Amino acid sequence: MVDVARESGFSRTTVSYVLNGRTDVSIPQPTRSEILRVAAALGYRPNSIARSLVSRRTRTLGVMVPSLESAFEAEIVNGIQEACARRDYRMLLTYYRKSEGVGDELGQARLLLENRVEGLISLSSHLGPAAARVWLDDAAADGVECVLVDQCYGTDAGRGVDCVVSDDVAGARVAVRHLLELGHRRIGHLAGPVDATPARERRAGYDKALSEAGMQVDPSLIVITTFSGAGLGGALTHLLNREEPPTALFAANDQVAAETHLALRESGLRIPEDVALVSYGDLPLARFLGLTTMHQDPRELGRRAAARLFDRLEEPGQPASVIRVPTQLVVRHSCGAHRRNIGPSQTLKERTCGGVAMTADSAYAQPCILNSAF
Amino acid sequence: MVDVARESGFSRTTVSYVLNGRTDVSIPQPTRSEILRVAAALGYRPNSIARSLVSRRTRTLGVMVPSLESAFEAEIVNGIQEACARRDYRMLLTYYRKSEGVGDELGQARLLLENRVEGLISLSSHLGPAAARVWLDDAAADGVECVLVDQCYGTDAGRGVDCVVSDDVAGARVAVRHLLELGHRRIGHLAGPVDATPARERRAGYDKALSEAGMQVDPSLIVITTFSGAGLGGALTHLLNREEPPTALFAANDQVAAETHLALRESGLRIPEDVALVSYGDLPLARFLGLTTMHQDPRELGRRAAARLFDRLEEPGQPASVIRVPTQLVVRHSCGAHRRNIGPSQTLKERTCGGVAMTADSAYAQPCILNSAF
């Protein structure tokens, strides 16, 4: 910048004003354009490091993620970046290994804090509120606001934190009710890890739907698995080899459902004829596999998280909130709704799913969509 | 830091030395531990902004990506981050919209350069070498090294650039040869966009395999589509309604294959009985759909790109290189190899695919893997 000042004959102050396009100081047009001309000629590029040092603002958000495991996390990150770009903010992305426990999460948070990010977003931690507490305190000490995505610890566990999640209890309830309406009475649940709040909430939604139907929850119909669905096979076989096997399964997410799909196909069981399947997420693969699933909007989760952070930056000290993004039932093939409801007088264009009238262009890919708010 | 100096009674210099754990200056142990104690007590956190300003090193790599469309891009980013973390580097991730053309790519590059990244990685641009040139020159002017991933413009188009790609010509050749060995003679190609070098190289591999088999390439068997496979339906119908329709299809990537899978299922055609299908990528969904596909290692692409950048940082001025990561054929269900080759005397555990002996545990998910180097 000093070069531009020397070359143009103006002081660094004036150059700084012009280059920052500030309107609160009035600079005559000739001065302005001359400075811009010289800057361009010299190929001047502002140094945002120096700028940040003095302005104490980095225009950067820190994002911690346990690797981009699936399209779900990737889409959340897309959403965050989208929101950042709109505000001319940068995104510093770091990974923590879940396997390395709380320590690594803390380490990554410190790294981001050292880089003076203005806000912190943590994705899918699943380590529990105590784990977050460790670094949330660090962030708070530095005056850095935080938002948790895809994990929810309420607003009153110690000092509250903003959380952005899918409305999992409601969503799971809709999913299971859909199976109930299709006539299923023995519905198995392939539940996610108990330390993950989305998994616990989906489980709660499952319980709720059954209770509302006046049914008891049978614990032996519930299998705990990971969100990746790895190594699911054994438990699944066991479940389906019961004397009275479930006629339908509610999977904690699409990956689990996809693994189930594979395992069932290999054991010769047909979906939905032998066992109906409903899952949660609506990743791209759900469409290809014809999975009936609860549609989530991970990109929106990311956008909301970033938006919440920007809100806080502008107006600090707001009470913690939990933002629940609604989900929608997307009816495809795996739940058997099409099969069951196509009466002799119905064409492919007119049928019902789960008792609600729907239209669809194709029996397989074009879904019937129901809002979880229904 | 000045607080720590005052509190501990030592000068800022000494504190700086201790806090940076420098071994080239000898500091007595008592001094050292006292300073560390005070720093911890004060909750001191180094300001890497200030550090970067003076050291002129940010320990940050910039990554430009056209949004995390699929697991492919996400995994590349994972690989980059992995390499960065190992070297204690940060990753600044920005997105450019392909739709906005060269300008946006340049804008993002400038943004990263202003943030003084030490190296630049661009993913899947597909805008061609001229587009890259625009910002490559900017980066070069700032002394910032660049690596292109999933795009390849050779080493001699102007000043060369490092590229890291899958060995697409070889991979596509293996894929198509596999179909040829299964007896197919009319093999359609669902080719990717012509401006994408991976698409062009896969097309070249397709041509090569056919030529080697002494066959002519029939242009009417080739359909140009996008990598997302969106809106593929019409062209596909047209292709399969030919008088002599292809008996097999080679898709430019898994997404295209997945869309094809869906479209064929809806039109009542069976895979692989009516038409065999081989694709490219081996995204997670390939396993769930039983797609025979060329396995790529996107995470390795990311790691290699970062490694190349670090190499250059340590030893500048190396000539540009093209790193081609090999791919492997993964035989699953969609090519029909299992169906064709299971003779009456063969068990599920012993069969051949494409003439090469293989073992597999399951007819569907457990693949036979062939190296493209074969």
Next chain:
DNA sequence: GTGAAAGCGCTAACAT
């Protein structure tokens, strides 16, 4: 071994 002083590139009071 430790400290004093200079300066990285920029912004923002405060003067003129």
Next chain:
DNA sequence: ATGTTAGCGCTTTCAC
């Protein structure tokens, strides 16, 4: 309207 000056928090010669 433009220039002068003082830092932002840190590293790093160079003396002591």
